[in-house]
Amino acid sequence: MSVTRDDVTYMANLARLQLADEEKESLVKDMNDILEYMELLGQVDTSSVPPLEHVADTEAGYRPDKALAPLDHEQALKNAPDADADYFRVPRVID
Numbered sequence: 001m002s003v004t005r006d007d008v009t010y011m012a013n014l015a016r017l018q019l020a021d022e023e024k025e026s027l028v029k030d031m032n033d034i035l036e037y038m039e040l041l042g043q044v045d046t047s048s049v050p051p052l053e054h055v056a057d058t059e060a061g062y063r064p065d066k067a068l069a070p071l072d073h074e075q076a077l078k079n080a081p082d083a084d085a086d087y088f089r090v091p092r093v094i095d
Contacts, residue, residue: 003031 008027012019019027073086082089 001035003028003035007031 005024005028008019008024008031012024077083077088080088
């Protein structure tokens, strides 16, 4: 399987991306490189490797999952970069 320029154009259209011609060519190469690497990984014999539940080492364990008392209103707003008496203030994102 290989990725063509038409495939990249189709995917870009689905993602609503506008790509320049050189970006499309670069993505074709990058995606084909990824697929080649995945084919190489598929050739590795993993039959003697037990399945993992977690990729990270879990010997150290995780902290216990326990409910804590919620922050009161004043504590929640204490470190806010901008707040009024009741709410966090954030920059406007919609005109």
